[in-house]
Amino acid sequence: MKFEAAVLNEVGKPLAIETLEMAALAPGDVLVRVRASGLCHTDLEVMQGSLAYPLPIVLGHEGAGIVEAVGSGVTQVAPGDHVICSWNPHCGHCFYCERDLPILCEPFSRHQPRGLLLDGTTRMTRAGAPVHHYSVTSTHAQYTVVPESGAIRVSPEIPFDRACIIGCGVMTGVGAVVRKAQVPAGASVAVIGCGAVGLNAIQGARLVGAGSIIAVDMGAEKLARARQFGATHTIDAKTADVVDAVKSLTQGRGTDYVFEAAGNATIFRTAVEAVRPGGEVVWLGKVNVDDEVSFRWGSLMGERRIVRSSYGNARPRRDFPWLVEEYLAGRLMLDELITRRIRLDEINDGFAALARGEGIRTVVVFD
Numbered sequence: 085m086k087f088e089a090a091v092l093n094e095v096g097k098p099l100a101i102e103t104l105e106m107a108a109l110a111p112g113d114v115l116v117r118v119r120a121s122g123l124c125h126t127d128l129e130v131m132q133g134s135l136a137y138p139l140p141i142v143l144g145h146e147g148a149g150i151v152e153a154v155g156s157g158v159t160q161v162a163p164g165d166h167v168i169c170s171w172n173p174h175c176g177h178c179f180y181c182e183r184d185l186p187i188l189c190e191p192f193s194r195h196q197p198r199g200l201l202l203d204g205t206t207r208m209t210r211a212g213a214p215v216h217h218y219s220v221t222s223t224h225a226q227y228t229v230v231p232e233s234g235a236i237r238v239s240p241e242i243p244f245d246r247a248c249i250i251g252c253g254v255m256t257g258v259g260a261v262v263r264k265a266q267v268p269a270g271a272s273v274a275v276i277g278c279g280a281v282g283l284n285a286i287q288g289a290r291l292v293g294a295g296s297i298i299a300v301d302m303g304a305e306k307l308a309r310a311r312q313f314g315a316t317h318t319i320d321a322k323t324a325d326v327v328d329a330v331k332s333l334t335q336g337r338g339t340d341y342v343f344e345a346a347g348n349a350t351i352f353r354t355a356v357e358a359v360r361p362g363g364e365v366v367w368l369g370k371v372n373v374d375d376e377v378s379f380r381w382g383s384l385m386g387e388r389r390i391v392r393s394s395y396g397n398a399r400p401r402r403d404f405p406w407l408v409e410e411y412l413a414g415r416l417m418l419d420e421l422i423t424r425r426i427r428l429d430e431i432n433d434g435f436a437a438l439a440r441g442e443g444i445r446t447v448v449v450f451d
């Protein structure tokens with residue numbers, strides 16, 4: 085079948101809307117008619133070249149849609165189901181899957197960086213030549229093929245534009261707090277960086293009943309938004325010393341948890357200084373993979389822990405339906421995260437705005 089997709093042909097160049105061909109489904113495949121797909125910073129990193137992937141490639145790893153068809157052996161979803169895609173499909177039985185670390189799943193780790201599906205091939209072609217799949221999802225397209233473990237059935241009550249952002253930004257932020265750090269009720273939490281992931285860490289802290297939730301960013305507008313998502317205190321990093329300000333709100337100790345969601349080498353260091361002895365720092369942000377990140381050795385003394393979380397310990401088949409229920413019950417804020425809706429042919433404009441740091445989430449909506 086033929087379908088339209090936004091294709092990255094060259095790093096640093098705009099995406100091209102092109103007609104591609106999808107091969108017949110293999111066993112275990114799920115064909116999804118994509119209805120909405122968010123623009124995430126990680127897609128932009130591939131476009132700008134700080135994350136290297138084989139080209140041409142179809143980006144987009146935060147999508148929701150309707151199952152159109154399934155390959156043989158698929159039992160978890162059926163045509164007509166509403167699904168959110170997971171960008172970390174996993175085999176379920178390798179060394180890491182058996183140790184409850186699907187983010188390290190061996191077939192996923194082997195094929196994802198090569199732009200392939202978990203069987204080591206592509207389904208998408210252009211004039212007979214393979215087109216790569218980004219993170220086994222490729223949702224900036226009218227249709228995509230994902231493995232069964234990457235198609236998560238959810239309630240059809242949630243609109244697709246709201247559903248799609250659960251697949252990356254929401255899971256990453258809420259999951260870091262609820263699943264990775266397992267922040268207990270009453271704990272003190274600081275979140276540095278209040279973009280999409282940081283705001284979701286803030287609302288994750290609100291969901292678990294954290295005692296104080298301190299949001300750190302620059303500028304009144306971002307901090308007002310952080311309060312809307314659940315922050316109890318805010319610190320403007322433009323005018324305040326962040327470590328001093330966090331300590332002054334926590335009897336001089338620092339918070340029980342610090343979530344770094346800014347992706348900045350200086351902030352990594354600040355995060356380690358702002359957590360109390362015995363506390364935990366969770367690094368959510370990213371810098372270029374070869375960059376060095378430094379901190380003062382003494383800041384680790386006092387039994388502090390540094391943890392990396394890339395997908396919030398997601399177990400998508402457990403977590404996506406739960407997050408949808410939280411939204412439908414009015415406890416998870418998704419409407420407020422979407423600051424712009426665009427068509428697929430407006431996607432370059434959407435990424436340009438993301439590069440300028442505008443808005444929270446832009447979502448491509450397919451008619």
Ligand SMILES: [Zn+2]
Nearest residue numbers: 124126252253
């Ligand atoms: Zn993402």
Ligand SMILES: [Zn+2]
Nearest residue numbers: 175178181189
């Ligand atoms: Zn595995």
